[in-house]
Amino acid sequence: MFEFDRTRNFTTMKVHCNNMFTHRVKTFRKVVCFFRSESDWEPAPVSFSPVTDDVNPSARFVTVSLLNHMASAIKCQYYFADVWMMFSEITFQSDTAVYNTTLAPPKTGPPTSTQPGDDPTHKIDDSNTRILIGCLVAIIFILVAIIVIILWRQVWQKMLEKASRRMLDDELTASLSIQSETLTYNNNNNSSSPSEQESNSTYERIFPLGPDYQEPSRLIRKLPEFSQPAEEAGTSAASKSSQASTQEGVPHYAEADIVNLQGVTGSNTYAVPAITMDLLSGKDVAVEEFPRKLLTFKEKLGEGQFGEVHLCEAEGMQDFMDEDFASETSDSQPMLVAVKMLRADANKNARNDFLKEIKIMSRLKDPNIIRLLAVCICSDPLCMITEYMENGDLNQFLSRHEPEDLMALLSNAPTVSYSNLKYMATQIASGMKYLSSLNFVHRDLATRNCLVGKNYTIKIADFGMSRNLYSGDYYRIQGRAVLPIRWMSWESILLGKFTTASDVWAFGVTLWETLTFCKEQPYSQLTDEQVIENTGEFFRDQKRQIYLPQPAICPDALYKLMLSCWRRNTKERPSFQEIHRTLLECPD
Template sequence: MKTWCLFGMKRPWKTQLPPLFLLYLLGAVRTQVNPGVCRYPLGMSGGLIQDEDISASSQWSESTAARYGRLDFEDGDGAWCPEITVEPDSLKEFLQIDLRSLHFITLVGTQGRHAGGMGNEFAQMYKIKYSRDGSRWISWRNRQGKQVIEGNRNAYDIVLKDLEPPIIARFVRFMPVIDHSMNVCMRVELYGCEWLDGLVSYNAPASQHTMLNDLQVYLNDSVYDGAVGYSMTEGLGQLTDGQSGLDDFTLSHVYNVWPGYDYVGWTNESFPNGYVEIMFEFDRTRNFTTMKVHCNNMFKWHVKTFQKVTCYFRSSESDWEPSPVSFSPVMDDVNPSARFVTVSLYNHMASAIKCQYYFSDVWMMFSEITFQSDTAMYNTTLAPPKTGPPTSTQPGDDPTHKVDDSNTRILIGCLVAIIFILVVIIVIILWRQVWQKMLEKASRRMLDDELTASLSIQSETFTYNNNNDPSSAPSEQESNSTYERIFPMGPDYQEPSRLIRKLPEFSQPTEEAASTSTATKSPPTNPSSQDGVPHYAEADIVNLQGVTGGNTYAVPALTMDLLSGKDVAVEEFPRKLLTFKEKLGEGQFGEVHLCEAEGMQDFMDADFSFDISEKQPVLVAVKMLRADANKNARNDFLKEIKIMSRLKDPNIIRLLAVCICSDPLCMITEYMENGDLNQFLSRHEPEGQIALLSNAPTVSYSNLLYMATQIASGMKYLSSLNFVHRDLATRNCLVGKNYTIKIADFGMSRNLYSGDYYRIQGRAVLPIRWMSWESILLGKFTTASDVWAFGVTLWETLTFCKEQPYSQLSDEQVIENTGEFFRDQKRQIYLPQPAMCPDPLYKLMLSCWRRNTKERPSFQEIHCILLECRV
């Protein structure tokens, strides 16, 4: 999948920021889009799209003009209405929006006109046309070729429709469609983000289809919006739709379409030169850094990544440069997984790129090609936005024009003045920050023996092998509308070069510092032991380097010693009965796959049963250790099997069977049919008016409480064994039928949640937004720190996982906030009370976040409180 859209709502900047600063931002952008995250409202409902950018074929009156066709607005007579009654099969009437630049549009919303009960006009169906240049218009079709989109059934409700495939366009037209003569009115919104790749078309040979073991596989570009004949010209399609293909291209369950759907493929028999040539056209001259090509590598079907690629560059209308860039990736005959191949383009300046991809086997299949580039500064237009009608753009017009020489000096003078003003503002801001910090330091009593507390987690505790880039996160205050953002917050984090925090001296430095180690050889020490029976599992933890990069549970050394002498209490499962469905995630030492297991019922204990028939395959998760894993990883994998085999609780994922007689080593665990709780809740809404408007499925408050109670019950069981989870969050809770919850540990291995983990010096990663202050600053992981994480998990649940915890804070600020918890000067920031959270439940959350670990409730107490709340 592609990375997130960095700037989802950039239109305000165009009118509020100085031109030079805008050029700087444009020059700094390197982006790809992720359709799952790129779902920002583009400005019809928020007013960011100006009136002059909204036009229509006609209007009933001045009060129903195009500018009133804004979603959820009641200005004028409440909507855009065409002049005449719309007739069946007539597509003459349309509402048009000019976005001023190319945008990646993933979602549309429509609404009728009710005007406070005075109107009842709406469009039951509609079509969409779009254009990138204002002259060539393209009719949108879904993945099955259908053009008509179901609209509204009344004048009140907002109906949201995903565009699959998404479109890349500057101009968009909504065209009402009816089956009988009637009056229609529309209010609309577009959702997506700015298309910063700059790609406007690609030309490629027509793709092909084949027969594989009696299976018809179509590898055509089914959503290409250009001309298709012997070749594909002047369009965009599946190579830019944001959807990466599956590892196994023969599967078709993603969109319920034909096998090979996600891929565009060619066979070497049709190309005597041994390569496929694709030409890419861009909106302007750009400085290209890399190209990423998502390739299939199922070599058993004679499909491999390209052997070599040679790319030529052209600027404007000049000839192709004589010196191309060539790159040869390493061939992989071991791992059949699809992968992105990154090709360095060495900062070549070009407005067009022509690449020749050489075959390394019979077939070559691509699902995505993306470019990372900086906009060329000299080629960016400095003129104010055009205010004329959008159709005035001609295909021959040059979007970049030269500034009049007579105004050059005035322009330069203005830019210099703007630079000077920006420098002054920056200096003032920096000075205020420095002065404020000096005052804070002066007000504190600093001792000579200042303790330097660092993130003391050993890098082997949490590891992750996925690279990410910094990005920005919108604050909660920025979103005050139901439709401000249709998808939960995209993950964000930063990567500082230093991770050291200086804090005032501890009140009891010797006791606190003594417990900073997460793995020691001395007998367990417990600061609370002087009070009687230990209340929490403290240090002296055995670290297991698991498949996912960390360990499921931090196990006390004494418990591990007791387990080491016992045999594995699970049976060997025949590998041939496993059918791989998809890869759930991967870590440093292995992968996690979703599989179907046949005959699993025969391998189960008497106290365990599936809610399915005996002959039906069981959905399971398979943790697979890589065959080349080192000896320590193999030993830890076997220890993890021993631990998991002893865990038997209704709310903990069960180990069902193993495959350890041969490589790769596998452990087979339960998997719940509704996936993880984070994704489950983000697809639902609380019961109420918002759910009615969006037609979203709902979850009641009582069911939320029921799920939270199950999480507490599972953690109560773990704490009774002195096991510490370390990564409790909704992403690690799986959902089954009837809101059944089971705690797992797959979250860290999934790219989907990479932004929930904070990287330390390129290796270790921590889920800092769920971690207690003592875990972050001291490396102490106890049942008390799991209680802290439960409080955050409960907060996630009651907010329907619509945003990250502390979304208004950067990762650095989250870490700084833990320092405030330690100093305890009443300046720490707590997560806010969710809208549907009653006061007693919020008090429970706050008790989980108490500074003193001994004052936090136990999981037994939490479970009892939640049971009382359900009564």
């Protein structure tokens, strides 16, 4: 039964119904429409039977002609063609208006049937429409007000952050001592101390960089006083975490306050404990100024938000190196080096952090860590010159090789033995053991950040993020920060907590990469979003988390070591000392 506000001249009725005949649902077999104009029902109803369709199961509109009957009410009797009828909409059309009645289908369970004896009544009232429109307008006004408040708060927070950064810029001062002279750069000046600049220098100008690789965090940095102990700071994003118990004067895990540096290549070289930075700031750094004219450009390795990394040949670099290190190189040939250059128009924070990075890098002296050889900081652009290994990074090196087996021998493909793979992994563990002893956190340990030299020598570096080749290894957060989520521990992704324990997790993934010859990305069967969801399973610890599978050439002992690196509880993961010892003891 359909009742209307006044008498109308009805032309047609459209019925939207389903015809899933394979599920015993069909359009109606017949409909009989009765009309009431005043108080009496007309004696002659309208009858209509649609064409039976047992081919097309899709829903459709069935149009029933009402022959211009004048009525203020219509009663329709629908007859079943099968077990079920499913209506979603009935529309009446007249000369003056269109009335629409929507029948919502049930959310769950079988479709609702309409029995022949049912007599539903639908009344359409214009006042209800006006009330509905008024409610919608009110809701729209409320939503607009909420959006305005949110935008206002964001603008206000940005203004506060900019004001805080300006205050910090005025306070921070970085100084660097170079052998016989001290170079001091003050934040209130716009350039470093003047000196001659080669007009034909390759590094006379660094062009503006694109925003492809930006640093993962833009936290406000402030160095604490040395007298202040590192206190617990919860799980704030990548900058603070609780201090762990100490062992022989050095914390077992690097969980002290962290000072972030804006790396040239788009990430931090190492996350440095604030107390360690404070200790470093009181000592001179023995690093020499290298003549720019002796650098020959070979290839651009990558770029980041604040600068570029170039592969260069350096003539006479042996004169600038330690005796024990210079003995490994040839005096007659130019030496391959990696040159990190800060963009000339970089902001004050980036320039200060560049000098701090030089100070930190100059302190790192380990056979398995890339070493700082010299600097060019007497004129812009500021440069630091580090080692570079002739075989490139470990990821590309392994992807060009195959495991030693019969197929590789028959195809004459270059191979790497399992013992050499274990030897390289042992060197990575040794380098990380050295960093953890200094309470440094790498935060981006992966095969792309390990360089390969002669006789499978490995040295840990930090500029993998800057290379377009590895852009797929980093996940963009809200269009700004990029993070290597497939190598990151669950607490780093969910809580922003970076410690030596999270480096241990990344080492487990790096070991997996090594033993699979870097033929595929970690968790290659999962999307980035699914990788993040998997970290949630580690957090819930309901035994539904997905682990990387055991590589074909990986013995059970090494896979057990990997699994121990991925334990949920950070205190249950092995230290790098234990990992290094295990790899040394593991048979070839």
